[in-house]
Amino acid sequence: MVRPRASLAVVRPSWRTRRAWLFLLPTLLVVAAVAGWPLARTLSFAFTDAQLDQLDAAGWVGLRNFAYLLGDPDWWGAVRNTVVFTLCSVFLELxxxxxxxxxxxxxxxxxxxxxxxxxxPWAIPTVVSAQIWAWMFHDFYGVFNDLLLSLGLIDTPVAWLADPATSMAAxxxxxxxxxxxxxxxxxxxxxxxxxxELYQAAKIDGAGPFMAFFRITLPLLKPAIGIALxxxxxxxxxxxDLIYVMTSNSRAxxxxxxxxxQQLIDFQEVGFGSAASFLVFVIVGLFSVLCVAGLRVGREDVR
Amino acid sequence: MTRLRPATVLLYVLGALVLVYTLFPFYWAVVSSLKPGASLFRIDYWPSGLDFENYRAVFATQPFGRNMLNSVIVAASTVAASLGLSVFAAYALGRIQFRGRSVLLYTILGTSMFPQVAVLSGLFELISALGLYNNWFGLTFAYMIFTLPFTVWVLTTFMRALPREIEDAALIDGAGPLVLVCRILLPLLAPALVTTGLLAFIAAWNEFLFALTFTLTNQARTVPVAIALISGTSQYELPWGQIMAASVIVTVPLIVLALVFQRRIVSGLTAGALSD
Known part of the structure; x- marks a missing residue:
């Protein structure tokens, strides 16, 4: 019996589904191996006292790592730094x-x-821009100090990256x-x-450039701004990368x-570091969920 | 001559400001890289001469040629592997109706939001267990976490945009699924492959955290790690001239790529972000 060649109408749903899964399988396996499994391991390390050089010899410690973490002022300093960095840099970039x-x-x-x-600047690797700016911020030979000294804005060179008061700004x-x-x-x-035409119409109606900006440009740009944000x-x-290259592990x-x-690799505290890593995941994950929900609500408004 | 309106003058002044703001740091790196020895520590805003001593030193005193080779191989194989996998995944996600499709698409996309540090200990263990520590394969494998979701997502949107008739005609002509994807859809996707491949290449070329953590020896380092960890004769004195020379060497090809493929990059970045 000659089977008719598969055309769209003939291909049964189960057939197509199977083919789709077959085509997806390699990608799903790689994603599971490179993201799913390591994340699961990070979470399980977080409940142990694992050390970097002997991962197998880890013992279960329950929630102790998380308790230490939440009691560590350096962790809260890092949280504060992250919030300050994020708010300032995103606001200025926008x-x-x-x-x-x-x-x-x-x-x-x-x-x-x-x-x-x-x-x-987009094409320049982050590490390279970090080094270029670190050189410009150099306390003795940096171009910023030279410029600011000759303009009379500062009296003595500033150690921009070494001084905790200025390193975050730099x-x-x-x-x-x-x-x-x-x-x-x-x-x-x-x-x-x-x-x-919108701007021409606004002009005819007697709207100035500021009015046009706030009444036309900003509202219509809202979706793009939302996504960029x-x-x-x-x-x-x-x-x-940027922070590590410019200021190493400085607490500021x-x-x-x-x-x-630093906990994971430099101090080799894989258990404790994994707890911190997992909290980073939770923080970023919560924010992502909030954003996706926010963007969806924003889109509904437009409709 | 027509008189310039104040608004026009303002435009040009602002344009000049943006130009200086954008280009000065790179200009400064070039100028610094061309200053030999002690003249590096004198601040002249104009290049005083062309001295390539720093460029020679980067290759003579550091394994920088080897670092560049590592970066090229890791980035190229990351791109090849991600595109190879994602063409098929994108066909399934973009052209086949099946249950669970959007859940899968969003799961894959979701992994691109993973903070790299969140998988660091698990990946470290896996890479060590597989014997991939301190070599190209380990980094190529690790980089799939951020290139694969991106290439799958962008190629899926491009797959969706292809006209249905092409696929129907091929299927009626008796083309099997592999032929359909490789011989018919792939050539149509060529522009999208170039764009996504280029962006994935740049992302892999620039990656730092995994490269820092999953390599040990100077020989195995990629360019970003080498530039971040360059050290001089003494612990307290960084060879800034060499750092700037290395920075210029790795940045020039990227700037050329960015300018040549400007339109593609812009459309790729905006497609990746906006085609949601």
Whole structure:
């Protein structure tokens, strides 16, 4: 008997489902191996006293790691640093990114060049930008101290990265420079979807540029701003590389990721460090869930 | 000559400010990298000469050539593996109706929100057990955690956008699923593959935390770790000239890539973020 060749109408649902699972299987296996399993292990380590050099010899300690963690002022310092870093850097990136996006959406000669140039900080690896800015912030030979001294704004060189009073600000400035292009791109894409006729109509109705900005641009840009905000906040909450390269494990800037890695690797306390790592996961996870819910509500508003 | 309006002047002033803000740090790295020895510690805002001593030293005193090779191989194999897996996954998620599809899609996407530090101890144990510690395979494997969700997600949206008729015609002509994906859909996806591949390559090239934790020796390090941990003759004196030279070396190809593929990168980034 000759079976008819499978065409869409003939392919039965179970057949298609099986094929879909078959095609998905390799990806699902890799995701499970690289994300699911290690996360489960991290959680199980969190209830033990495992050490890095003898992971097998771990003994069950119940909730002791979490109890120590919540009693450790350094952990709470890291939480505070993470919150400060996230709030300041995301706010500044959003403000500067919106400003640059508005500029790049205006018509002037050289706009195409400028649109290409703003990509440069995005293309520079984070570690490299951390080193470049660390060099600019250098206390003796840094360009900032030279500039500020010659302008008379400071009398003596400032040890920007070593001084706990200024290191957080220096790290934030660097992060803002590096990640503003991402926001600029997203917001520029959003701006380009706003029809120009709206502005012409507003002008005819006698609205000034400020009115047009607050009544047309901002409301229509809301979805793009929302998405930029979520992406950047998630990244900022997890930040590790920039802070580790610029200030190492300094308590003035250590974020929750830096704290967790120091416990895990430098102090070899895998049990305790895993408890901290898992809390980082919980914090970021809770925030993600809130954001997804928030974006969904925002979308319903638009409809 | 027409008189410039104040608003236009303001635009150009702002444009110049953005230009300086964006480019100055990289300019400063280039200028610093070209200063030999002690002249590095004198601040001149203009390049005083071209001296490639720092560039020579990076390759002579550090295994920097080897570090670059490591980075290229790890990033390239990460991209190859993620694209290879995600083309099939994206076909299933984008073109086949089946129960549990959106749950799977969001589960895969959800892993891209994992903080890397949250899987660090588990991955460390797994990579050591598999004998992948301190080599290319370990890093390639670990990097799938952030490249795979991204490539699956973007390719799925592109798969969805392909016209139904192409698939129908192929199936009626008797093409099997593998032929359909590899011979018919893949060429149509080529632009999307270039964009997602490029973005995944850059993400893998820049990764730091896993590379720092899962390698031990200077020989096995990738470029970001090498640049972060470069040390000089004494413990207290960092060889800033060499650090800047290394920074310029690894950044120039990326800037060129970014400028050449500007449109693609912009559409890839915005597609990844906005096509929700």
């Amino acid at each position: 403000t500067i990114g919106l400003g640059i996006a508005l500029l790049l959406n205006a018509r002037f000669h050289g706009r195409a060049v400028l649109r290409a140039v703003v990509l440069v 790290v934030i400035v660097t992060d803002v420079w590096k990640t503003t292009p991402f926001i600029t791109l997203l917001l520029l894409a959003g701006l380009q979807t706003i029809p120009r 979520v992406f950047r906040t998630l990244d900022a909450l997890r930040i590790f 800037t250590a974020t929750i990721s830096v704290y967790a890695r």
